[in-house]
Each structure stands twice: as C-alpha cells, then as structure tokens.
Amino acid sequence: MDSHRIIREAEGEVWVSCKIPGKPTIRGSLTSKGISSDEVPEVTASEEFVVQEVTKNRITVSCPEENISCTFLSPYASFSHIHEKNVSYLDISSGGDLGVSSSTDQTFKVWETHNTEVKSVLEGHTRDVFSCKFFPSGQEVLSGGLDSLVKVWSVNDGSCLATMKGHRGSILDIAVVADGQNVISSGQDGTARLWDSAQGACIAVVDDSYSPINAIAVAEVGNAVNLGSPKETPSNREVGTEGKLVVLAREDKSLEGVSLHSRQSVFDFDGSDAFNCCTFISSVGVLAGGLDGNIIHVDIRNPKSAVETVSWSETPVLSLVPFRDTYVASYGNGTCYIPLKGSEQVLQLTGPNRQPVFQVAAWKKLVYTCCRDGFIRKYEIPDLG
Structure with a gap:
C-alpha cells in the first residue's frame, strides 16, 4: 500500500493504493467524516479496502483482494528549527x-532529543556534510562530506579533534569500528x-575500485565465513578489525x-541497479537498497x-536501518516502511508529502x-506483532 499523508482534518479524503509487483494496482480512497468525542477520526474506505482500526495517530487498512494490510502512523513530533534547508543526514x-x-x-549540529535544543554547532567542513555518526561513547561524532575530508568532533564543545585527508573525491559514507579507535570511510x-x-x-586502503562506493556497513561475523589471514603483519594502530566484514x-x-x-574479498553480488545503502540485519544477513527501489x-x-527481493516503491531506496527484528526503509518519494516479520502487514510512517526521506x-x-x-x-513505534 502507498499513501503520502494520513487524514488529519475533521473532514477530508485521501487516495490509497495497493501495488503488488506484476499485478495491476488497486486504487481507492479513505474518507474522514468527523472527529469523535475521544478525538479519534471517523474513517471509511471505498469498496476496495477495509478500515480495520483507527486511533489518534494511526489507521490500519487492509486490501482483501491481496490479503495484505498496512498501518499508517503519524509522527509523534516534527521540528524544522534546527536547520533552514534540507536535512540530509542524522544519527542518534x-x-x-x-541527535546529530x-x-x-x-x-552541522548536535541537539538534545527531548527538547531539540542545539547543544553544539560543528564548524570546519568547507562544503556539505553527507554523513555523520556518533561514536559508541556518544561523546564524539564522525563526519564526512563534499570537501573530501573525514573529521572527528567533540560533542561537548564542538571542537574538531582530528581531520583525515586522502580521498580524491566526496566522502559518501563512514562507519565506526568497535569502540572508535579505527573508522572507515568510502568515497x-x-x-x-x-x-x-x-x-x-x-592505516590502509581496504578497497580500491573504479566505481564510487555509495555506502558501507561493518559487523562482526566471526566464523560464519572464511575471512582469510593478513598477508602482512597489521599495523599496531589497527584495533578491533578481527572477525569483521565490511560491505x-x-x-x-x-x-x-x-x-x-x-x-580479502569474501563475496561479490551483482544487483539490478546502483546500490545506495546497505546494512547488516544479523551476523550473516545483509540488506542493500537500490536506485530502482529494490531491497535485496x-x-x-x-x-x-x-x-x-522486495520493493515497496519504484523510487530509490535512500536508507536502511535495523529495527528490532526487522528494519526501516526510506524512499525518494517520501515513504518509509517497516515490514512486520512473518506477516503480510507493513507499517508506513507518514508526514513527508512526496519529499525524499x-x-x-x-x-x-x-x-x-x-x-x-x-x-x-520523531515516531513512537507501537509493538510490532
């Protein structure tokens, strides 16, 4: 199912559709006919769909013909005062x-999640920052951007603790290894x-290919696969890399x-289009999102x-993040999905109106x-089950 906003008004209508790959799209509508005394919208559906549940912040709709349902969840809070333009990256x-x-x-800012007050402004990159992530301690932030630099920052006073130079183009992604003594960047x-x-x-160039590396993910995989042995004695500055795979x-x-x-290369997989993002969902499971909307x-x-291979949208997959025993996927058309493991139900986060997340x-x-x-x-996700 696909919807770009949930009904918020006392009266109104929105379109809803159910699209299964290889089958015609089923289209219908949801209509709000007022607000009850307990502030819950009174919603009805066109004959193609069934409204199963309505609360103050979510609506569950099913498509009987395809035996699938979707819960549309509205944000717990929304704020736009931290930045004046597009927000391109964040981490918690x-x-x-x-948050950063x-x-x-x-x-490029660090802010408090409970009240969104800015704690520090990180100044030093000369162009846009494409990626920023906290160290496990929460006291430092790693960043990389259009200026080809990777930087480490103090959360408390916003000072730059280290600058890493070596890439010959934009930094497209970054990752922290173990406790953060080592970090990885791709460009x-x-x-x-x-x-x-x-x-x-x-310390080392882990990979050198002709193609831009849009995203990286690092995880401990242990003995699940043969990781090989170093041909040369690793530097004593290399810490926490044993047993880890970078995708x-x-x-x-x-x-x-x-x-x-x-x-050493452990595996190589060819997709159907350029990959934009990737993440581990277990020690042996990897998800990768493509320009064509496919999640592999x-x-x-x-x-x-x-x-x-799943596809919730034909627009590019922009990010993938593990969440409980499933994941969150965001797309170029503003949709965000959380598939419920072991069922045909999907949770969709609403709010953006066709604006890329x-x-x-x-x-x-x-x-x-x-x-x-x-x-x-900010969304408060109900128990998934």
Whole structure:
C-alpha cells in the first residue's frame, strides 16, 4: 500500500493504493467524516479496502483482494528549527539523548532529543556534510562530506579533534569500528579507507575500485565465513578489525563483502541497479537498497542469489536501518516502511508529502527521519506483532 499523508482534518479524503509487483494496482480512497468525542477520526474506505482500526495517530487498512494490510502512523513530533534547508543526514547517540544532523544550508549540529535544543554547532567542513555518526561513547561524532575530508568532533564543545585527508573525491559514507579507535570511510573516488581516528592517519586502503562506493556497513561475523589471514603483519594502530566484514555498496550495481582484517574479498553480488545503502540485519544477513527501489537480502554464507527481493516503491531506496527484528526503509518519494516479520502487514510512517526521506535513525521504540522539506520527524513505534 502507498499513501503520502494520513487524514488529519475533521473532514477530508485521501487516495490509497495497493501495488503488488506484476499485478495491476488497486486504487481507492479513505474518507474522514468527523472527529469523535475521544478525538479519534471517523474513517471509511471505498469498496476496495477495509478500515480495520483507527486511533489518534494511526489507521490500519487492509486490501482483501491481496490479503495484505498496512498501518499508517503519524509522527509523534516534527521540528524544522534546527536547520533552514534540507536535512540530509542524522544519527542518534547510543544513549538516545542526543541527535546529530547535517543540512544543505551547510550547518552541522548536535541537539538534545527531548527538547531539540542545539547543544553544539560543528564548524570546519568547507562544503556539505553527507554523513555523520556518533561514536559508541556518544561523546564524539564522525563526519564526512563534499570537501573530501573525514573529521572527528567533540560533542561537548564542538571542537574538531582530528581531520583525515586522502580521498580524491566526496566522502559518501563512514562507519565506526568497535569502540572508535579505527573508522572507515568510502568515497566518490572508489576507495574505502581504514583510519586511526585519534591520529587522523590512514592505516590502509581496504578497497580500491573504479566505481564510487555509495555506502558501507561493518559487523562482526566471526566464523560464519572464511575471512582469510593478513598477508602482512597489521599495523599496531589497527584495533578491533578481527572477525569483521565490511560491505561495500557501489554505483556499478555490485555489492561486495571484504574482510576488514585481511582485506580479502569474501563475496561479490551483482544487483539490478546502483546500490545506495546497505546494512547488516544479523551476523550473516545483509540488506542493500537500490536506485530502482529494490531491497535485496543477501546471506553472506551463500551470496550467489538473493534470499529475498522486495520493493515497496519504484523510487530509490535512500536508507536502511535495523529495527528490532526487522528494519526501516526510506524512499525518494517520501515513504518509509517497516515490514512486520512473518506477516503480510507493513507499517508506513507518514508526514513527508512526496519529499525524499534521506536518512532514518532508530533508538529503542523511537524512529527519527530527516527529509528534504527541512523537517526532522520523531515516531513512537507501537509493538510490532
């Protein structure tokens, strides 16, 4: 199902559709006929759909013909005062108390999640910041952007603690390894680099290909696959790379897994279009989202073919984030989906009106999104089951 906004007015109508790949789209409408005494909308559906449940902030609608249902959830809170233009990236600290976000207004800020007050402004990048992530401690932030620099920042006073130079093009993604003594970056220049975050020095070029690496993901995989052994003795500055796999999502439609310690290729998967994002959903399961809207599930132990391919939209997948025992996917048309594991039900986060949702972050029951419309939205996710 697909909807761009939930009914909020006392009276109004919105269109709803159910699209199954390879089948004709089923279209209908939802109509609000007023608000009850307990402030719950009174909603009816056209004959193609059935309204199953309505609360103050969500509506569940089913399509009997396809035996599928979708719950549309409105934001718990929305705020646009942190940045003046598009919010291009955000992350939430491990404690859930802080957020960090960047914008095309060239601002880059740390803020408190409970009241959205700005704690520090991080100044030092000369152009847009494309990616920013907290270290596990929540006391430092890692960033990378259009100026080809990777930087480490203090959350408390906003000072730059280290700057890493070496990429020959924009930084497209970054990742923190273990406790953060080492970090990884990927770029437009087709390289993925391992850094000593304290010294700001490049330890190794993990991968060097001709194609831009749009996204990376790192996880402990242990003995699930053969990660190989280093051909040379690793630098003593390399910390916490043993047993870890870094997944590289490339513009050339390839998805590759590389041992972070040995630098050896572990698997290579060819997709149907350029990959924009990737994430681990288990120690052996990887999700990758493509320009064509497909989400590919790959088991690193048997990567010859995808475990599953799903598509909630024909627009590009912009971000993928693990959430409980499932995941959140955001798209270029403003939709965000949380599939319910083991069922045909989907939770859709509403709010953006066809504006791309660039990034999603999750903490416990909360999901945060950032959008081209300048809003950061906060959702309280109900129990999924």
